Amino acid sequence: MKRTGLLLLSLLLATPLASAADEGASDGRTWHRLVGILQYLQADYPAAVASKSDFELSEQRSFIAEANDAARDMGPRGEGFLSRLRDIKARVDKGEDPEGVSRDCAELVEDLVLSGGLARSPRNPPDLVRGEQIYQQACATCHGADGRAQVTIAQTMEPKPANFHDADIMAGLTPYKAFNTVSFGVTGTAMPGFPTLSEEERWAVSFYVFTLRQPACEGTPPRASLEKLANSTDPMLVEAHGQENLACLRRKMPNVDEERGLLVARDHVEQALKLGANGDWLAARNALLDAYLNGVEPVEPPLRARNPDLVLKLEKAFLDTRLAAEQKSPHLQDEGRILLSVLDEARRGSGSTAGALSVMWITLFILIREGFEASIIVAALLAMLRKMQAPAYVRVVHVGWVSALVVGAIAFAFGRHLLGGANRELLEGFAGLAAVGMLLYAALWLNARSNMSKFMGELREKMQGALGRGSMAGLFFIAFSSVLRESVETAIFLQGLALDSATGTAWGCAAGVVAIAALVIFVNRVGYKLPMKTLFKASTVLLVATAVILLGKALHALQEVALVPLKPIPFVTIDLLGIYPDAMSLGPQVVLTAIPLIMLIIKRRGGSTRLADASSQG
Template identity: 65%
Template sequence: MNRAALPLVCLLLALPLSARAEGASEERTWHRLIGILQYLEADYPLAIESQSEFELAEQKSFAAEAVDAASGLGPSAAAFLPRVKAIQARVDQAQDAPGVSRDCGTLVEDLVVAGGLARSPRRPPDLKLGEALFRTNCAACHGADGRADVPIAANMEPAPANFQDAELMGGLTPYKAFNTTSFGVPGTAMPAYPTLSEEERWSLAFFVFTMRLPPCEGTPPSASLERLANTTDDALVKEYGQEHLACLRRKLPDADEERSLLVAREGIEDAMRKGAAGDIAGAKAAVLDAYLNGLEPVEPKLSSRDPALVRKLEEGFLRARLAAESGSPHLRDEGRELVTLLDQARRSTGSAADLVSTMWLTLLIMLREGFEATIIVAALLAALKKMKATEHVRVVHAGWISALVVGAIAYVLGRHLLAGAQREWMEAVAALLAVGMLLYAALWLNARSNMSQFMGELRQKMQGALGRGSLAGLFFISFTAVLRESFETAIFLQGLALDSPAGVAWGALLGVVAILVLVLFINRVGYRLPMKTLFNASTVILVVTAVMLLGKGLHSLQEVGALPLMPLRFITVDLLGIYPDVVSLAPQVLLAVAPLALLLLRRRGRAQRVSEVSAG
């Protein structure tokens, strides 16, 4: 890289000011440190290649400033200081250009996580505002068209950047341009613009990337703001094609999913501020609102795309909430990590799934959510057939069909009426109601099994067992067993339908067919099983399902803040409703143990009666 070209790059790169500058916030210092590391990553290898004494001396001064900036951050960056000094040592010796570049890039990513930094705008930049700001603040030196072809530029050393230069602009990002407007460039005529708001600086940064591009014709490919802010033009061309670059830069996305994640991000930042101010109640409320109003509405879609990331986000929100409730200073660290995870989720937004992948995800979701409900309904139907009470089969069918209707309504209205806390409350109430009805069904089936030992005629037994009250019970057992799964499936499929409605339709059709086959199979097998075996197996299924739904229902109440958090070291199995928390796990253990205890007491009582009869 020659000396004449150096100023052109510097004008858009975030160079550090002294970490000792008065009034500089910690966040600004983090950004400055990142800016110089990004500069070293890109230009140190070029300086080594040129062997220019001027450029090598400049790289050394930048490395020294990086050490000063890291030192100025104090304990929060102490772990990174040795790595920055190791980079400085190699730069001072003009050695290991590839290693320095690689280590700078890695360190930047680690610093972003540690600092909880935002490298993208909070809302879509206003390009018209950016254009107006450019005319007012930048055109005098860079020219109205951005070519820097104005008389004053000829007298400036170094010369202002030419925003029409494809080679220069192709390797830069809006984030680097944002840093330049924030901090300026020391040693040049490029000043900082502290009077501009963050939104104005982002608008200006994004606008300069449009100056060399033609008008947009058509619709741009899906890409998030987070991605556009941190991706060079060259990288966008490589991924999407030159024909889409203008639209990617000129038609900025405003997707609901990314906007919701930004709500979560701002909520966590608010919680960190309140926690630092000692407002424990406010910090806890802010974390809860960030989850319910930010993450929860888009969680189904995120789960279908990256379930591992969603698990990390949920764990991060749990840790942040615990830190907020206890007034722990660790809320700051947990919040920063959570902000980074939210930005990682934002980078994946806008990437729509194709029809085939959406179809298979839909099928898997339907099988996963519908399996327990299918088993319960099929067990009830098989039991009724075995007891020759087929006239009551329609009651069971009416129950699960009604639950599907409720699920369909949730699918249509879910995004508007059943988001955030409302969804969690609905899931919790449906789960706990189902627990009660399933336990009723288990006791009912168990009673039928015991009665068969004392009554010879099945029809005589059924006359007492299936009265009007039992019919209502059968309906609600079937209804509640399917309701929660139907509701949850509707929410998940709604998220997937945003990517591919046709894929959801085909996947749902395959899922319905697969579930019907399962019901018919279990129904036929159950009809052939001995009654005692059938009733015992059905009882176990109902109790196990009740234990699972109890965990899910209590967990949902914890997520809306209705129940406290009491975490413990244990595994998480979301599919089975097992969560590492005393509030949900202890009741599950009690519910699981209760039938065994009752069985043991019953056997002991029976053995005692037999012994008394023998003794008599």
């Protein structure tokens, strides 16, 4: 029978698995060993049942027995998997349900990876040159120099060494499966484990065997993450990228700049879990903060541009894990392993590249989403000032929002250097709070001018009235602060998208500018025709609502750099509206929302009282 999982490096270098490994007798090795056994069962058990070979079925029974032993070796953390393993063992012992066993093994592998926080890919691009050296020194004896296993010693083995040119064998093999085989060997076969090889060497030879049947690479491979390459079979890569790109994907390791940040985060999280296990809670909390600021934050813009839901999931996992460390919770390990799995999920998509058309639509959506609130505010201010025939103040508003765009352009040019790590979150947080203050000022300013007859008299006094020099500065900062946060954030998003397609980003920007300009013109024209009192009321409501949204986003950003504490509560997350399930952001938003409502109720009651007094006097 053709064996998907076997990777017989060499009988000449056979070393017992019990010998000291470079990773030590770590808990992680036991988890990986169990995963490797289940991967064999997943791939080989259906074929063993179909063969009706007593030898093959006996081998599968030894695998599932070993899997049960491995789970028991894991102690309390493995107990939750024993019932599922016993259920699989019962079917394997009877030689029944091949499809169900294969499916259940695959599901159990995913659950083990999540529960154990296992890394299923190398931390750096494998050195294929080194992999070839190891293969020729250790593997060619059994597998042949070309990987076809057409050597004399191979004919004496049962099962025979894998032929790495065989399409059926390679269809079920991934570099991660090969890595586990190299690490632990296969019980009951001639395949030994090779713990004396370093982790990087094992990954190198595991990736190298996939190049043996590939022609020379001509051209540049499409972008793909190490996480994806390590966990994809050849047919999976062909389906995703085309047969013409398979050779380059296997022969040229990717540039992992974006993925490296997530790997940095992963290292810090693993360090935090070790510190927490040793009772050093403060150091664990600081390691988690470093993981986010130095690992995730630098690569967040392209990740958010491609998959904003995944970024929200990542942020939540970080905050939950950090909260567990701050509260010295025994759940830190569980939260941390969930965080590791989400980081690996982000890694799988980190190397993906969107086409020009996709990038254009994503860019357009981002511009409209980020620019909507700011453009509405600016348009409302312009419409109001034109209605009041105050052209000097119109120019001030234009100078304000244009200045914010200039800052955004600077962020686009130098964002990666100036706005990395905590700097970006601090800018978003403090700029958001400043915008909240200016928007509330604008709301009060508009509300104070709801009496039109009085206000028009003030306008006649020009610079002597309420619209003096201070008001000009206020209008400037309202326009500037309303656009600044979105301008900088959009610039950083576009930076990430431009890596996928500069052309698509450019066309998306052009379309977005046109859409936003049309929106501003529409609101400006409509606002000019609205009754002044209606315009004032609508603008006041809009400014307060925007202030509430920005307050939530600003406090959330400051929580991510630990300047504001975490106080989670059961509630929903609506990122677009700045609503997060945390008392430290939601509470101030509720207060800010309630204040104008209370003032309105008091004002109406006061008006009703005065009207009643006037009626009684009449």
